[in-house]
Amino acid sequence: MALLCRATVLQTQTHLCTNAIVPLRNFSVSSPLQQIIKLSRLQVVDNSAIGRAAAISGRPAKCIHVYNKKGVGTLGDKILVAIKGQKKKAYIVGVKQKQKPFVPRFDSNNIVLVEESGMPTGTRIRVPIPSMLRGKEGDFTKILSIATKFI
């Protein structure tokens, strides 16, 4: 019952603020550290239909696995997300956590969905992307090619 209540609260309040996802929870997950771990909610920033549908429905993408040994995702890490009842791979392209000098910090945790083949699901990224992703290990060329702005 309590779970249901929380879900409805989350749903109604996310409708109110359309621009960014504000985690409205009555319990703390990792908000002081602002880390991306399992069960973190993330914002899909490409123009894929599934990402938009998830944002509208009030149940944004949820991280269910981080593909590194630490279990904490940062810029450029690959993760597995649950979105609209599907499992999808995604790359983290913007984080809330405090960053080093010259590395941008964003107001939300942003991801770009990719298919199993490595192709991005969307055709365009709506927000700026940190240019330091080029220096990271991993195959970002396709993601970078659909980006519109770099910081």
Add this chain to the structure above:
Amino acid sequence: MAAPMKSVACLIRGTCFLQNAILHDTRFMPRACTHLQITRGRRRTCRPPSWFVRTRTKSHHLNQQELTAENKGFLTEYVEDFYTKKFEETSPLKDGPWERHEWHSHTFRTGVLAVKIGVIPQWDNQGRKFHTTLLQVLDNHVIRYVPPPVFEQSPAFKSHWRNRNGPKYGSVVVGALSCDPQLFTKEYNNLFTEAGVPPKRKLTRFIVTPNAAVQPGTPLFATHFKVGDYVDVQAKTIGHGFQGVVKRWGFKGGPASHGTTKWHRRPGSMGGGREKSGVWKGKKMPGHMGMDWRTLRGLKIWRINTKYNVLYVHGPCIPGPNHCYVRIMDTTLFYRKQAMEDQPPYMPTFFPEDTGDSDLPEEIVDEKLFSFKEPSIRYEEEASTTKKAKR
């Protein structure tokens, strides 16, 4: 009546020991010096070692109170004159330095005794930031050179420093921070007669090979090392007193709540098991933490300031708090030492005559370090493509 008499006696005593300092026959000098004794593990006794010489006079405060202002001034002048003017005549350096030898990869040179003065960030010429620790070489002199056969008799000599030809290493005692001799006992002051320098606040000993012997009285500068060299750094860590396992070894302790009683910062069980039962040696337990010698090896010297004798050494984590003594010597890491053959260091140390007529520049900067006089760093288009290609 008694007070003035006492003060006169004190004055006489003050000047008298200075003359003793010269006249005193070195044969009767104690073998020892109060250098930093580095032993494996920690000394567990409070009794002074056999070679200990008491440094500080106990009555100095009292003597100072009894002296009149005039007498104090006279003593001050006398001491300054004694160590600046008269010692120029008696200094052992006037006969010229000892013979200088070539450096090879088995050479151990002497080190220097510096004071840690802080940590500041620096950038390399690729724009990467790192921290450097500033170490100031304050007023360093070589106090004594002990050749290998004599050093072999010392209690500090380790048996593995011998080979079939005999002892391999001698030692060099280095002192830092010149002081007023009235602070110290006669025995301590006598240690410095050979070198012809004022008594030093701190003494330390370095192991050297005979080809790196240094004449007593030789000043040591920050330029004893070259920019780009790698050094080992030894210092005492900050003392924390008797600590439990959570602070000393980083154990997790127990939960803070949920019905826990008297089990918050405890080490847990130990000594269980069948074949491996019993508490093993080296088990991490509560005990004294810090105030212990630590060595960091292979730190690069990025920059030298010759005006203030400051070394910029790589890394923010040189042991000890600010203004602690730090021993700096050439690295013993094998590959680093091999690499030094391309750029052999000054042997046995840097002499101002080495540079010829030209003075050293005030700042000597490593070629890979960003010098703040240069314009901003810009990346070339080509450089990045080659880097990508490498990937």
Add this chain to the structure above:
Amino acid sequence: MNFSLFCSALVVPCRFSNTLATKLVERHRKSKLASHTREEAETKDTTVLTAPRDYKFVYPEFLPDPTWWKRDRIREKLEREDMMRRRSVIEIPEFYVGTVMAVESSDKYAPGKKNRFVGICIQRGGHGLRAGFTLRNVIDGQGVEVQYDLYNPTIIRLEVLKLEKRLDDELLYLRDAPQEYSTVPFDMEPVVLPPGIAVPINTMKVKLGPRPWHERWERQELKGVEDLGLPERFYKRAAEVAKPWQKHDLMRDYRLAINEDETEEIMTDVYGKMQGIETQQKLRRRQGPGPAK
């Protein structure tokens, strides 16, 4: 050399028993017995210009870290020299929290190897070469913040687009405010102030968005924020945890700041050198964009 000072009991606790007291190091640096490494007594030039009273607010990073055990005169001096060298190469203008700035820096990964970011300065801090600031902007509906080192050699140009102050020392609450408060266009034209005028203070009050927030803003004495409109219990709790006595704590002030004499000494030194640097920069500006710009 003062014997009574030399023998005075400079006792340090056991924790630091291998160390020298700062005073003692200073005395040894200037001691006449120190032969070759003695510092020359600096002759005080009486004709030196004294810095204006508010100079420490213009260039706050020249004041060293007031933590007593981190302080050392020579280290601070060497650090300041480095900063001056850097300032003579690129122009680091006067700016405050609330100022709109543009930073152009070389970036290995950016197209054209250069990166330009425009935003409001929301935070400024650090001492010496560690000094830095944070810029905030909203791009395509996405809030972005970038932290910069002031003396990083990859910075090519620092530009002040609109010089102004705000009512608070930090504007971190802009993260919880609507986006229009921190939006700055990238192609903003620099606003030129008439010469000789004091830096204007922007008295704008920000209306924060609904909770949850990054911090409990009601517990901080913020001047640039409109009424938060919280229930009574929040203010009650804020009053309970407040520390109103701290503003009367003289010892706390003493510990957290460099004392006035030293500040004046440092600022006079800085002011003298900055005069020379500023005249050089003016000359360079007249000659046109140079390579070091």
